[in-house]
Amino acid sequence: MATIATKNEVITVIIIFSVKPEQQQELIDAIAEFLETVKQQPGFISTNLHKSIDGLKVANYAQWQSQADYNNFINNTKVQAKAAKLREFNPPDVHIYEVVISESKEGIPKIKQGQYITHFAEFRMPPENQPRMIELAKENVGKAMELPGLISANFHRSLDGTRVINYGQWLDKESIENLKKQPGFGKDSEYWEGIAENEHHLYEVVLTVPND
Incomplete structure (x- = not known):
């Protein structure tokens, strides 16, 4: 089971596909098939789809x-050849x-299937803006955590400096709508304005694959 913590001695790889709704399940099935190979690779810990x-x-x-x-996995041509189906979708x-x-x-956040609604907030920025984006996240996360329906908020910094992702866990959609009414989170007063562009979607966990 994946746990999320600032002191985790692991690396996190977040892969986000954009698809047409009619392609979504086909892509999920293709990833699930490839994961049968991925989970056998040295150093693999878990995948949460x-x-x-x-x-x-x-x-x-x-x-x-x-x-x-992870680099050895990416550079293994025999393994990557088994991901050919995934290359039929948008990169x-x-x-x-x-x-x-x-x-x-609720303690250290864990990723479980069927437990929470998940919120991926994708912040994109030039590398020079990433430190400020993280500062702003620290300044504003307390206000979000005051909402009763928000279980956890977990900000991730990409090592290349171009992304910050908030992986949030929620009890229900109503709580997420209430967040948008808070100062700094609505469209007219976004705390990241001028620092990053943001795209966010709500998700459900459909598959978890630990290392056997």
Whole structure:
């Protein structure tokens, strides 16, 4: 089971595909098939596959023991040949991340199938803006955590400086709508304005694959 913590001695790889709704399940099935090979690779810890409720995204939250293990997996041509089906879809957004903020009401956050609604907030920025984006996240996460329906908020920094992703866990959609009414989170007062562009979708966890 994947756990999220700032002191995790793992690397996180977040892979986000954009798809047409009619393609979403086909992509999920193709990823699930490839995962039978992936889970056998040295250094693999877990994969947690999410599908967006609107049908437009598929997100893979994966953990590896080290960046070297992940690089060996990526550079293994025999293994990657088994991912040919995935290359029929739009190229995904792939980055390596570290957890820099983790706030939770229920201990160390864990990713489980069928437990929470998940919120991937994808912040994109030039590398020089990433430190400020993280500062702003730290300043504003407390207000979000005051909402009763938000279970955890987990900000991840991409090592290349171009992304910050908030992986949030929620009890229900109503709580997410209430967040948008809070100062700094509505369209007219976004706390990241001028620092980053943001795209966000709601997801459900559809498959978790640990290392056997």
